[in-house]
Amino acid sequence: MSTREKIGWGIGGVLIIVYCLFPIAWIVSLSFKSSSDISNGAFLPTIATDENYATILTGDAAELFLPALRNSFGICLIATALACLLSMFAAYAIARLDFPGKKLILSTALAVAIFPVISIVTPLFNLWREIGLYDTWIGLILPYLSLTLPISIWTLSAFFREIPWEMEQAAQVDGATPWQAFRKVIVPLAAPGVFTTAIIAFFLAWNDFVYGISLTSTSASRPVPAALGLFQGASQFESPTGPIAAAAVIVTIPVVVLVLIFQRRIVAGLTNGAVKG
Amino acid sequence: MTLLVEVPPPAPAPAAEVPPARRSAGRRLVGAAAPYLYLAPALALLVVWTYRPLLQAVQLSTLSWNLLPTSPATPVGAANFREVLTAPELGDAVGVTALFIVGLLPFTIVLPVVIALSARRVRGRARTLYQALVFAPMLVAPVASAAIWQWLLDPGSGAVNRVLGLQVNWLADPTAAQVAIIVVTGWHVLGFATLIVSAGLGGTDDEYAAAASVDGARPRQITWRITLPLLSPTLVFLTLMTILLSAQWSFPLVDTLTQGGPGDATTSIYYLLWEYGFRSFDAGHGAAAGLVFFVVFLAVAWVLVTLSDRLSFHDD
Numbered sequence: 001m002s003t004r005e006k007i008g009w010g011i012g013g014v015l016i017i018v019y020c021l022f023p024i025a026w027i028v029s030l031s032f033k034s035s036s037d038i039s040n041g042a043f044l045p046t047i048a049t050d051e052n053y054a055t056i057l058t059g060d061a062a063e064l065f066l067p068a069l070r071n072s073f074g075i076c077l078i079a080t081a082l083a084c085l086l087s088m089f090a091a092y093a094i095a096r097l098d099f100p101g102k103k104l105i106l107s108t109a110l111a112v113a114i115f116p117v118i119s120i121v122t123p124l125f126n127l128w129r130e131i132g133l134y135d136t137w138i139g140l141i142l143p144y145l146s147l148t149l150p151i152s153i154w155t156l157s158a159f160f161r162e163i164p165w166e167m168e169q170a171a172q173v174d175g176a177t178p179w180q181a182f183r184k185v186i187v188p189l190a191a192p193g194v195f196t197t198a199i200i201a202f203f204l205a206w207n208d209f210v211y212g213i214s215l216t217s218t219s220a221s222r223p224v225p226a227a228l229g230l231f232q233g234a235s236q237f238e239s240p241t242g243p244i245a246a247a248a249v250i251v252t253i254p255v256v257v258l259v260l261i262f263q264r265r266i267v268a269g270l271t272n273g274a275v276k277g
Numbered sequence: 278m279t280l281l282v283e284v285p286p287p288a289p290a291p292a293a294e295v296p297p298a299r300r301s302a303g304r305r306l307v308g309a310a311a312p313y314l315y316l317a318p319a320l321a322l323l324v325v326w327t328y329r330p331l332l333q334a335v336q337l338s339t340l341s342w343n344l345l346p347t348s349p350a351t352p353v354g355a356a357n358f359r360e361v362l363t364a365p366e367l368g369d370a371v372g373v374t375a376l377f378i379v380g381l382l383p384f385t386i387v388l389p390v391v392i393a394l395s396a397r398r399v400r401g402r403a404r405t406l407y408q409a410l411v412f413a414p415m416l417v418a419p420v421a422s423a424a425i426w427q428w429l430l431d432p433g434s435g436a437v438n439r440v441l442g443l444q445v446n447w448l449a450d451p452t453a454a455q456v457a458i459i460v461v462t463g464w465h466v467l468g469f470a471t472l473i474v475s476a477g478l479g480g481t482d483d484e485y486a487a488a489a490s491v492d493g494a495r496p497r498q499i500t501w502r503i504t505l506p507l508l509s510p511t512l513v514f515l516t517l518m519t520i521l522l523s524a525q526w527s528f529p530l531v532d533t534l535t536q537g538g539p540g541d542a543t544t545s546i547y548y549l550l551w552e553y554g555f556r557s558f559d560a561g562h563g564a565a566a567g568l569v570f571f572v573v574f575l576a577v578a579w580v581l582v583t584l585s586d587r588l589s590f591h592d593d
Contacts, residue, residue, distance in 0.1 A: 009398060016392055017411070019464065020410055020468070021410055021413060022436075024413060024417060026436060027424070030428065086322065089315045089319065093312040097311065099312035112327045118551055119568065119571040119574075120327060120334060124326075127329075145326070146322065146323055149319050149323055150323070207418050214551075225418050228418070228420045228424065241428060245424065248421030248424050251418050251421055252416055252418060252421060256413070
C-alpha cells in the first residue's frame with residue numbers, strides 16, 4: 001500500500017470516529033454545563049457543574065426520572081433473566097434433540113423477530129386494559145420477552161451446537177456424578193453463550209421505545225426511554241437540556257459498562273449466530 | 278431478523294440417546310414429548326403474546342371504535358381497510374419510507390464495508406479500540422440520541438451548522454429534516470452494521486485472497502473480485518434488514534425530533550401507524566393499517582429471502 005493510500009485510510013478512519021463520537025462527547029459536555037452556559041454553543045462548559053445531575057437525581061425531575069430508572073432496571077433485568085432461562089431450555093432442545101416438526105416450530109417462533117412491533121401494539125394495549133396489565137411491570141415484561149426470546153433462542157442454540165456434549169459422558173465415565181458432570185463440565189462451556197444472550201436481550205429491552213410509551217401511563221411502570229421522551233415533549237420551546245443530557249449519560253452508562261466488559265463475547269455471539277448461521 | 282438466516286441442521290444426537298430395547302410405553306411417550314416440553318414455555322409465550330394480539334388486530338380491524346371501554350364499538354366490515362388503502366397520506370408515507378431506506382443504505386452497507394475493510398489494516402489493540410468506538414453510538418438509547426441531536430442541529434447555536442458553516446434550520450425545513458433523520462438514524466445503526474460486516478469478514482476464508490495474491494492480483498482486485506463476493510450473503514442480509522427495519526429504526530428519532538413533520542415530510546409508514554393507533558385513537562383504523570403493513574412486510578420479507586438465496590455467492 002502506498003503512503004498516499006495509507007494517509008487516505010487514516011483520514012477516513014478519523015472522520016468516521018469523529019462522526020461517531022462527537023455527539024457523545026457533546027452530550028457528556030452538555031450534562032456538565034450550567035443552564036446559562038447551555039446555549040452558548042461552546043464545546044466545553046465554562047465551569048463544570050453537577051446541577052443537572054442534581055436536578056434529575058434529587059431535584060424537580062427526580063420524580064419523573066428515578067422511578068423510571070427503577071422500572072427500567074427491574075423490568076429489563078427480569079425480562080432478561082426469564083428470556084435466558086426459557087431460551088436455554090429451547091436452545092437445548094434445538095441443539096441436542098431431533099424431533100418432527102422442528103423446522104416449522106422454529107420458523108414460527110423466529111418469525112416473531114421480524115414482526116413489526118407497531119402492528120400488535122394497539123391490540124396489546126387493548127388486551128392489557130381488559131385483563132388489567134396496562135401500566136404494570138408484567139405488562140412490559142411479557143412484550144419484552146417476545147422481543148428478546150427469538151434472538152436469544154437463536155444465539156444460544158448457535159452456542160449450544162458448538163459444545164462437545166460427549167465430555168459430559170466422559171466425565172461420568174471418569175467417576176463424576178451426573179450433577180458434577182453437568183456443573184463442572186457443561187456449565188463452564190455454556191456460560192459464555194448465556195452471557196452473550198443475556199447482554200443482547202438486556203440491550204434490546206433497555207432500548208425499547210414503542211412498548212414503553214404505548215403500554216404505560218404513570219411512574220408505576222414507565223421505563224426510562226419513555227420518561228426521557230416526556231422530558232422532551234414538555235420542553236419543545238424551553239428545553240431542560242442539561243437534565244436531559246445528564247439523564248442520557250446515566251441511561252447509557254449501564255449499557256456501555258456491560259458492553260465494555262463483555263465486548264469480545266458479544267462479537268463472538270453475533271458471529272456465531274448471525275453470519276455463520 | 279432471525280427468520281432470514283437459514284437455521285442449520287442439528288448435530289446428530291449422541292449415541293447414548295438410542296433407547297434401550299425394552300422401555301415402557303409411558304417412558305417412550307415422555308421421550309418423544311421431551312423436545313416439545315423443552316420448547317413449550319418459550320413457544321407458548323411467543324404464541325400467546327404475539328400471535329394472539331395479531332388475531333385481535335383482525336377483530337379490531339372490522340370495528341369503528343375509539344378504544345374507550347365506555348363507548349360502543351360498531352362493526353363496519355371492510356370499510357377500515359378501504360379507507361386505509363385509499364388514504365392520501367398513505368402514498369406519502371410509503372414515499373418517505375422508501376426515501377429513508379435508500380438514504381440509510383450507505384450507512385448500513387457502504388460505510389460499514391469501508392470501515393470493516395479499513396479496520397483489517399489496523400492490527401491488535403488499535404483495531405479493537407477502533408471497532409469499539411464505531412460501536413459506541415449504538416449503545417446510546419435512541420431517545421437519548423434524539424436529545425443530543427436536537428441540540429447539535431439547533432439552527433442558532435447547534436454544532437452542525439457551525440462546523441459545516443451552514444445556516445440550515447434542520448428540523449423546520451422538509452428536505453433538511455429528512456436528511457437529518459437519515460443521518461441521525463444512520464449514526465445510530467452504523468455500529469451495528471459494522472459489527473455484522475466485521476463478523477462476516479471474519480467468517481470468510483483468507484486462503485482465496487492469499488491464492489489470488491500469489492497469482493499476482495492487486496489489492497484492489499482482491500477486494501472487488503474476492504472479498505466482496507465472499508461477503509455477499511452478509512451484504513444481502515444487511516440490505517434486507519435495512520429495507521424491513523428502516524422505518525422501525527427511525528421511529529424514536531422521528532417521534533422525538535420532528536413528530537413526523539414539518540408537514541408530513543418525515544411521517545414514515547411506521548409513524549403513520551402509530552399515529553392512527555395512539556394519536557387519533559381510531560383502533561379499527563390502526564389495526565387495519567397494522568394488518569396491511571404486516572402482510573406487505575411478510576410478502577416483502579419472503580421475496581427478499583427468496584432473492585437473497587440467488588444473489589448470494591457461496592463458497593461451498
